[in-house]
Amino acid sequence: KNEVEQSPQNLTAQEGEFITINCSYSVGISALHWLQQHPGGGIVSLFMLSSGKKKHGRLIATINIQEKHSSLHITASHPRDSAVYICAPDTGRRALTFGSGTRLQVQP
Amino acid sequence: DAGITQSPRHKVTETGTPVTLRCHQTENHRYMYWYRQDPGHGLRLIHYSYGVKDTDKGEVSDGYSVSRSKTEDFLLTLESATSSQTSVYFCAISDAVNQPQHFGDGTRLSIL
Numbered sequence: 001k002n003e004v005e006q007s008p009q010n011l012t013a014q015e016g017e018f019i020t021i022n023c024s025y026s027v028g029i030s031a032l033h034w035l036q037q038h039p040g041g042g043i044v045s046l047f048m049l050s051s052g053k054k055k056h057g058r059l060i061a062t063i064n065i066q067e068k069h070s071s072l073h074i075t076a077s078h079p080r081d082s083a084v085y086i087c088a089p090d091t092g093r094r095a096l097t098f099g100s101g102t103r104l105q106v107q108p
Numbered sequence: 109d110a111g112i113t114q115s116p117r118h119k120v121t122e123t124g125t126p127v128t129l130r131c132h133q134t135e136n137h138r139y140m141y142w143y144r145q146d147p148g149h150g151l152r153l154i155h156y157s158y159g160v161k162d163t164d165k166g167e168v169s170d171g172y173s174v175s176r177s178k179t180e181d182f183l184l185t186l187e188s189a190t191s192s193q194t195s196v197y198f199c200a201i202s203d204a205v206n207q208p209q210h211f212g213d214g215t216r217l218s219i220l
Contacts, residue, residue, distance in 0.1 A: 004150075031206055041196065041214045042211070042214070043211035043214075044211070045208040045209060045210065048208050086150065086151070088151075090205075090206060092205055092206050094153075094156060094164065094166075094205070095143075095153040095156050095166060096151075098151040098152070100148065100149065100150040101150060
């Protein structure tokens, strides 16, 4: 059984659309990370959150600890948002457990 | 951007040969990690280090060893490479547990 499930696995959107990526996990966590990986391969940390909501520009991350669920929203999507988005629950014990990612393609 | 350098960036080698990948950081972060990324699996932890000469195994550590003789360098060694170790390898660093991890640009390793 996977500890981390992301949905959808693949997502194609038109520029300007509102996008939601979901992450469900089964382990107890102290925080959850959202990462972005562009086609060139580099991985960037977007958010780390342990409760509520965080916002950075057009990106919003929310988490519900009781329901073991987090979402990443992108408002007014743009082709440069095309990337793989990865959630990673943090148990606080050692390294992270990663979801397999959501591949987002935003078309002009 | 966090100062993390992985070397080499690309390598092609033959089955049975030893391979060493290097991760170098200039951030003086305590924690360093080696992950591999394969299609359908996401990132998986190979080994990590929580200080100089302090290392521990991750979920896919078989066939790999690591060393950390100084804060800035974390080496990953494949003693006798196999085709199943063809992958993209990422190094990451963090200042503490429960802090964001910063990733290197990755090393693409092909074992023929």
